[in-house]
Amino acid sequence: MKKTLIVIAFLFGANLAYGQNQAIENSEPKKDKFRWGFTFLNVWSNVEGNTPDTYTKPSLGGNVKVEYFPLDFLGFTAGVGYQQRGYGLTLPDTGFVAPSMNTYRNRIRMNSVEFPLGVILKTPKPLGGGSTWLMASVGVSPLYMFEANDVYLSVEDGFHVVKDVTSSFNQSDMPIFVSIGPEIDTSAGFFQVQLIGSFGTSEVYSTSNNPNGYSGKNKYLGFSIGCTF
Numbered sequence: 001m002k003k004t005l006i007v008i009a010f011l012f013g014a015n016l017a018y019g020q021n022q023a024i025e026n027s028e029p030k031k032d033k034f035r036w037g038f039t040f041l042n043v044w045s046n047v048e049g050n051t052p053d054t055y056t057k058p059s060l061g062g063n064v065k066v067e068y069f070p071l072d073f074l075g076f077t078a079g080v081g082y083q084q085r086g087y088g089l090t091l092p093d094t095g096f097v098a099p100s101m102n103t104y105r106n107r108i109r110m111n112s113v114e115f116p117l118g119v120i121l122k123t124p125k126p127l128g129g130g131s132t133w134l135m136a137s138v139g140v141s142p143l144y145m146f147e148a149n150d151v152y153l154s155v156e157d158g159f160h161v162v163k164d165v166t167s168s169f170n171q172s173d174m175p176i177f178v179s180i181g182p183e184i185d186t187s188a189g190f191f192q193v194q195l196i197g198s199f200g201t202s203e204v205y206s207t208s209n210n211p212n213g214y215s216g217k218n219k220y221l222g223f224s225i226g227c228t229f
Contacts, residue, residue, distance in 0.1 A: 035067040037189070037228030039079070041196065046087045047204050049216020057107055059084035059220060063116060067228055075120035077137065085110040085218055086148070105153040110169065116141040116177065131185040138178045141198065145171045168209045173202040173218055181223075189229040197221045 041061040046054060063081020070076075089106035118139020126133055148169050152161035181194035200218030 031069075031072065033069050035069075035190065035228040036065070037067070037226055038062065038064050039081070039192070039224050039226035041083065041222060041224045043196065043198070043220040043222025045085045045218070045220035047216035048219045049204070049214070051087075051205075051214045051216045053090040054087040055090055055104075056220075057086060057088040059086065059222075061114075063114065065116070065226075065228075067120065069120070073122055073124040075122070077116070077118050077120055077139070079116045081114055081116070083112050083114045083141075083143070085112060085145070085220065107151045107153070108165070109149050109151055110145050111147045112143040112145040114141045114143040118177065122183065126185070133183045133185075134180070135183045135192070135194075136178070136180040137194075138176070141175050141177050143173050143175065145169060145173070168206060169204055170202060170206050173200045173204075175200045175218055179224065189227050192224075192226040192228070194224045194226070195222075196224050 039062060041063075043059050043061070044056040045059040046056040061081060061083035063079040063083075065077055065079030065081075067075050067077045086108040088104060089108065090104060116139060118137045120135060120137045122133045122135035145166075147164070148166045150163040150165045154160050175198045177196060177198045179194040179196040181192065184191045198218070198220045202217065204216050204218055205214050
């Protein structure tokens with residue numbers, strides 16, 4: 001009987017130790033070197049230059065991406081996605097409502113395909129020993145702007161006036177982006193919230209259809225929410 005109790009106690013102790021080891025292993029943060037995921041962006045865009053009477057407007061975007069971390073604190077990211085850009089016009093109304101009154105109804109909406117490429121830096125260990133890291137990234141986002149529209153918002157009847165103005169703008173750019181924010185290990189994946197800014201490096205306006213001689217570069221500031229697995 002005594003031998004039986006000793007054996008049972010030994011097995012129980014071994015099982016408890018194994019369970020504790022498993023719990024420790026499960027609580028350790030994941031160290032996946034290769035990840036894939038997606039990002040949603042909500043930003044406020046404008047063109048910074050000598051274009052008069054403009055203001056920032058909300059612009060949405062999103063992309064799918066891959067990340068590779070050869071080191072705990074260093075990674076690389078590449079993706080492809082869609083991004084809105086453009087600005088609002090604080091010019092007098094075009095005559096639909098009040099010719100002498102600024103109604104903030106005109107928008108220049110640019111639609112582009114973008115290919116963000118960047119370097120990621122993050123704290124080597126979670127903050128406070130938890131499951132949250134601080135991460136930052138910098139890179140370039142080559143884009144092709146496939147459509148630009150001058151939109152007049154007709155709030156009275158919902159029939160907005162849309163004019164294609166793609167020819168007024170250059171269709172390629174190489175914006176530089178920077179971002180910073182936390183990354184949280186959720187066990188199922190990594191949740192990322194970032195403050196992000198993008199700054200164009202090329203002239204926005206085309207020379208062939210720019211009678212006023214405007215010049216400027218793309219710019220946006222906002223935030224992104226993403227997940228990687």
